[in-house]
Amino acid sequence: MPRKLIWRLFPHPLLTLLLTLVWCLLVNGFSSGTVAFGLILGTVIPILTAAYWPRRPVIRKPLRVLEYILIVLWDIIVANVQVAIIVVFKRNADMASNWVAIPLELRTPEAIAILAGTITLTPGTVSADLSDEGHALLVHALDAPDPDAVRDAIKSRYERRLKEIFE
C-alpha cells in the first residue's frame, strides 16, 4: 500500500476534517453535496499549505481534548466574574498587576500556541511574549499579589494537561 502517497494527499488529516466541518457550518447544512465540496476544500487546502506547516502535531489522547475544552470554558466563566468584580470595585492603586515568567516544559509549537491562547482567553492573564528560544512564556496578570501562585496554577492546570495531550 503506498503509504507515502496517502500522506502526500492528506498532509494534515485532522485539518481536512476541520475544514470540511467549517464548510458545512458556513453553508449551514449537512447535505451530501455540501459535505462533498467540503471534502474537496479539505483536501486541496492542506496540500497547498503543506509547505508552511511541515510538522504534524500528534494528539495522543483525544478524549483529554474534550476535558481540556470544558475546563477552559468553565475557567473563562469563573474568571470573567472575578475580573469584572476587580475592574468595577477595585481602585487602580490597589491593583497588584505583575509580570509572571513561566518556564515551559512543552516543546511542541502547536501546544505552546494553545497554552498562550488559553492564558489570554481566561480573564486576568494575558500572554505577552516568548523568550528568544521559546522555552519560557511571559504573562501579564491584572491582579496578582503573588506571581508564583499564578505561575504554579497555569503550570498544573493547563500545561500538564497539554503535555499529556501532545507529548
Next chain:
Amino acid sequence: MSAAAEIFVSALIVIGAVFTLVGSWGLVKLDAPMSRLHAPTKAGTLGVGSVLMASMCYAFIWRDGSAHELLITAFLFVTAPVSAMLIAKVAIFRRTNVQELPPPPTDTTWATHDTGERAIKSSSASENRGGNTATPG
C-alpha cells in the same frame, strides 16, 4: 415553555451586555497599557460568547436553527489572543509605562527585546546600554 425560553434567551443577552459594558468601562478606567489590555479580552470572551449563545438558542427555538454562531465563537477565540499578544509586544518593545520585565527563567532574553539593534549596541558600547534600558516612560 415559550415563556421560560424567552426568559432564558433574554437572560443570556443581558449577561452578555453586562460583561461587554464592564469590559468597555475597564478600558476607560484602568491606567496602564498592559492593564488596559485585560478589559477588552473579557468583553471578547464571555460578553460576545453569551450574546452569540442567545442568538443560537433563539434560532433553534423559534426559527429553523443556525450554527454560524459556533463558527464566530471559534474564529473569535482563535484570533483574539493573537491581536492581544501583538499589542502587548508593542507595549514591551516601546517600554513606555511598562513595568520592568522579569528575566526569563531559562533563555537569555524575551523575544521582543531580542533585536539585532540591541545585540550590536550591547556588544559595541556596553557603557551606553545601561543608560538606554533604564529609562521608563
